[in-house]
Amino acid sequence: MESSESRENGDERRTLWRYAKKYRKVVWVTFGLASAILLYGYDFVIVGTVSGMPEFQKDFGELHNDEWILPSLWLALWNVSSPLGAMFGAVFGGWFQDRVGRRLSLATGSFLSAVGVAIMFVSYIPTDMEGRRLAFLIGKLVQGAATGTVMAATQTYLSEILPPVLRGSGMAFFPVFTLLGQLTGALVIFGCLNQKRGYVIAFGSQWPFSFIPMIVAYFVPESPTWLIRTRKVDKALVAQARLDPAGTNTKAVVNQIAADIAHEEETTKNTTFAQCFDRRNLRRTLIVLFAMSIPNFFGLPLLAKASYFLQICGMKASLSIIFLILGIILGLLANVASVWMVSKFRRRELTLSTLSLCTLFWGSMGVANCFKGNGVVWWTAASMMLTIITAGVGVWPVSFAVAAEASSLQLRAKTQGLGWTVSAFSTALSGIALPYVFNPDAGNLRGKVGFTYVSSCGVAVVLSWFLLPEMKGRSVGEIDRMFEMGLGGREFGVWRGEERRTGRD
Numbered sequence: 001m002e003s004s005e006s007r008e009n010g011d012e013r014r015t016l017w018r019y020a021k022k023y024r025k026v027v028w029v030t031f032g033l034a035s036a037i038l039l040y041g042y043d044f045v046i047v048g049t050v051s052g053m054p055e056f057q058k059d060f061g062e063l064h065n066d067e068w069i070l071p072s073l074w075l076a077l078w079n080v081s082s083p084l085g086a087m088f089g090a091v092f093g094g095w096f097q098d099r100v101g102r103r104l105s106l107a108t109g110s111f112l113s114a115v116g117v118a119i120m121f122v123s124y125i126p127t128d129m130e131g132r133r134l135a136f137l138i139g140k141l142v143q144g145a146a147t148g149t150v151m152a153a154t155q156t157y158l159s160e161i162l163p164p165v166l167r168g169s170g171m172a173f174f175p176v177f178t179l180l181g182q183l184t185g186a187l188v189i190f191g192c193l194n195q196k197r198g199y200v201i202a203f204g205s206q207w208p209f210s211f212i213p214m215i216v217a218y219f220v221p222e223s224p225t226w227l228i229r230t231r232k233v234d235k236a237l238v239a240q241a242r243l244d245p246a247g248t249n250t251k252a253v254v255n256q257i258a259a260d261i262a263h264e265e266e267t268t269k270n271t272t273f274a275q276c277f278d279r280r281n282l283r284r285t286l287i288v289l290f291a292m293s294i295p296n297f298f299g300l301p302l303l304a305k306a307s308y309f310l311q312i313c314g315m316k317a318s319l320s321i322i323f324l325i326l327g328i329i330l331g332l333l334a335n336v337a338s339v340w341m342v343s344k345f346r347r348r349e350l351t352l353s354t355l356s357l358c359t360l361f362w363g364s365m366g367v368a369n370c371f372k373g374n375g376v377v378w379w380t381a382a383s384m385m386l387t388i389i390t391a392g393v394g395v396w397p398v399s400f401a402v403a404a405e406a407s408s409l410q411l412r413a414k415t416q417g418l419g420w421t422v423s424a425f426s427t428a429l430s431g432i433a434l435p436y437v438f439n440p441d442a443g444n445l446r447g448k449v450g451f452t453y454v455s456s457c458g459v460a461v462v463l464s465w466f467l468l469p470e471m472k473g474r475s476v477g478e479i480d481r482m483f484e485m486g487l488g489g490r491e492f493g494v495w496r497g498e499e500r501r502t503g504r505d
Contacts, residue, residue, distance in 0.1 A: 016343045019165050025243050026161055028218050029289040030170050034177040036106060036154045036213040039113060040147050043200075043209070045142055045302055046202050047082060047120070049189050049324065051075065053306035054317060054414065056199040059124055060132055067243040072435045074133050079301075081137050085144025086424035091273075092145070093152035094417015098271060101226055102157040102413075103348025107217040109149030116143030118315025121203045148424060150213060159404035159412060160225040161243055164473050168342035170403050172397035179392070181209070182304070183328040190321045208459045223369045225409055228258050229271075257409075260476045264410040273414050284483055285415055287406040290467055292419035293426040294351075294399040297460035298358045298391045299453045301430035306384055312438055312447050313369075314377045322383045327388050334392030346472050346493060347398050351464045354394030359457035361387045362450040369447030395460075405471040405479060465489075 020027050050056045057068040072080075090110065100449035120139030126132050155174070163168040188205050192198030221243060227236035233254065240257075241250045246306055267280050276285045302309060306327055310320040340352065365383035368376050409417035438449045470493030482492050 014171060016166075016340055019059055019163075019343075020169075021243050023163055023166055023246070024440075026163070029161065030158060030173060031244065032216040032220055033106075033154050033158060033213075035216050036207075037151045037174055037177035038181040038184075039110070039180035039206075039209040039213060040151055042185045043082075043113070043143055043147055043181075043206060044178065045185035045324075045328075046184040046189065046206055047143065049186065049305075049316065049321075050199040050202060051078070051305075052311060052317060052320060052324075053189065053199050055195070055197055059197070059199075060136065067444055071438070072439050074137075075435045076432045077137055077437070078140060080428040081140040081434065082144035082147075083424035083426075083431060085141040085146075086151075087202050087421045087428070088150030089148025089150075090144035090152045090417045090420035090424060091148075092271070092417075093149035093420070094414040096419075097151070097153050097156060098226075098413045102153050102160075102223045103217045103220065106157070107214045107490050108144050108152060108215070109153060110210055110213040112146035112149065113143055114207060114249040116140070116146055117206045117210060119204060124197060124200060127308075144424070146210075148420055150403055152413070153253060153418070155215060155404060156402070156413045156416045159407075159416070160223045160409070162404075162473050165343075167404065168347075168397075168401040170338045171400040172335065172342050173401040175392060175396045176332065176339065179328050179332040183325065183332055186321065186325045186328055188471075190325060193318065193321060212423075219400050224254060225257055225261070225412075228254065229410070231260055233258070234356060241374045244410070261409050261478065262475075263480065264408050269412055271414065271474045273418065275337055276411050276415050276418060281408065281411060283407060284406050285411075285418065287467055287469065287472035288403045288415050288419045289422040289433075290463060291399045292423040294395060294460060294464075295391075295423070296426040296430055297456045298355060298395060299362065299387060299456070300391075300396075301427055302434060302449065302453070303331075303388050305434070306381075309438060310377065310381055312440060313380050315381070323385075329384050329437040331392045332389035334389045335397060338393045338397040341393055342397055342401055342472075346470055348464070348468055348470050348493070349491070350394035350398050351402075351468060352461060354390050355457055355464065357390045357460045358387050358395070359454055359461065361455035362457060363392065364450075366448050366450030366454065376447065383450070396505065402468060402471070405474070406469070408480065409476060442485070467495075 013409050020063070051070055054068065057070060060074070061068045061070045083154055089112075093105055093109065096108070106336055112177070116139050119142060120136060123135035123139055126135060133230035158170055158173075185202075188202050195201065219318045222235070224236040224240040224243070227233070227239055236254050236257075237250060244250050244253060275281060307317075307320040307324040310323055315323070361383045365380050368379045368383070403416070403419050437452065438445050467489060469482070469487070469489040474482075474492075482495055487495060
C-alpha cells in the first residue's frame with residue numbers, strides 16, 4: 001500500500017495553492033485560529049518593548065549616569081515573569097484541553113489574557129515605585145499564563161485538523177502571525193513613544209486581541225480527534241464534515257482517526273503527563289521539547305528586545321524602534337515565504353542549513369563589537385536583521401511543524417503543553433541571563449553577546465543532526481510505525497513501509 005509521502009510525491013502537479021483550495025475549510029479555520037497567535041505576538045512585543053519607552057523608564061526606572069535605565073533585577077524579573085506564567089499556563093492547558101476540549105480551553109485562555117492586560121493597564125497608579133513594579137510583574141505573570149494556555153490549545157487543535165500535505169505550511173502560521181502581531185505592536189509602541197504615559201495606551205490596545213480568539217472559539221468546530229478520544233463519534237462526524245472538502249468520505253476519515261487512536265491505546269492506555277516520559281513515548285516527547293526550545297537557541301529572546309538592546313549598544317531610542325519594526329517586517333516576509341518553503345523542502349535540510357547561517361551572523365556581530373566606531377552599532381543591527389530573515393525562512397517555522405508531528409494523538413495535548421512549558425522555561429532562562437550579560441550595570445558585554453549565540457546555535461545544529469526525524473508528508477499511522485520500529489532521524493526520510501490507507505491526502 002502506498003505511503004502518504006509517495007502519494008504526495010506522485011502528485012507534483014498539485015501545488016500548495018491547489019491543496020489550499022481543496023482544503024479551503026481547514027485553511028479558513030487555520031486563519032481564524034491565527035488570531036490566537038496574533039495575540040501571542042502582539043503581547044510579546046508590547047510587554048517586552050515598553051522597556052524601551054522613555055516614559056516607562058522614567059515611571060519604573062532609576063537614574064544611572066544621568067540617564068534613565070531599568071534596574072537589572074527588575075528587568076530580569078519582568079523578562080522572566082511572562083515565560084514563567086506561560087509555563088504554568090501551558091501545563092494547565094495541556095491538562096485542561098483534554099478535559100473540556102480545544103475550543104473551551106482557547107476561550108478560557110483568551111479571557112485570562114484580558115484580565116492580565118487590565119492589571120498592567122493600572123500598574124502605574126501606585127505612588128510607591130516598588131508597588132508599580134510589582135503590579136506590572138503580576139500583570140505579566142497573568143498574561144503569560146493566558147498565552148501559554150492559548151498557544152498550547154491552538155497548536156494541538158491545528159496539528160489535529162491539518163492534513164499531512166498542509167501540516168508544515170499550517171504550522172508556519174505560528175511565526176508568520178507571531179511577527180505580524182509583533183509588527184502591529186511595534187507600530188503602536190512607535191506611535192505612543194513620545195506621548196505622556198504612552199505605554200498605558202499600548203497596554204489598553206491589547207484588549208481587542210484578547211477577545212478575538214474567544215469569538216473564533218465559538219464558531220470553529222471542535223477537534224474531531226478529541227471528540228473521538230472522548231467517545232463522541234457522532235459529534236466527530238459532524239465536526240469533520242465541517243472541515244472536509246466536498247465529496248470526501250467523512251466516515252472513512254473518522255474511521256481512520258479512530259483506528260490510529262485505537263492502535264495507540266494498545267500501548268498508551270493512560271493519557272497522563274507521566275506517560276509522556278514512559279520509555280515508549282520518551283523519544284517523541286524529547287523531540288517535541290527540543291523543537292519548541294529551538295527559537296531560544298537561535299536568539300529569538302534577544303531579537304524581540306532589539307529596541308532596548310540597540311539602545312544599550314549606542315543607538316538612539318527612536319532609531320532603535322525603527323530597526324525593531326524593520327526587523328519584524330523582514331522576518332514577516334521571510335515567514336510568509338516559509339509557508340511555501342516548508343511545503344517543498346525537507347525539515348532537516350531547512351533546519352541544519354539555516355541554523356548554520358545564524359551561527360555565522362551572530363559570530364560576525366560578536367567580532368564587530370570587539371572594535372569601536374559608528375559602523376559597529378550599524379552592523380550589530382544588520383546582523384540581527386539577517387538572523388531573523390534566515391531563521392524565518394527555515395528553522396523557526398520548521399520547529400513548530402516538528403513539534404506538531406512528533407507527538408502521538410493520545411498524548412498530543414499534554415505533549416504540546418509540555419513543549420510550550422519548555423519553550424517558556426528556556427525563554428525565562430534567557431530573560432534572566434541576558435540583562436546581566438549585556439546591561440551596562442552588570443556584565444556590560446553589549447554587542448559581544450553575539451558570541452553566546454554562536455555557542456547556542458552550534459549546540460542546536462548538533463542536536464538537530466542527531467535528534468530530528470524527517471516527517472514531511474507522513475501520516476499519523478506512518479509516524480507511529482517509524483517510531484515503533486526505532487528508526488534513526490535520517491532513516492525516517494527514506495523509509496517506504498506500508499500503512500493503513502487514509503481517507504485524505
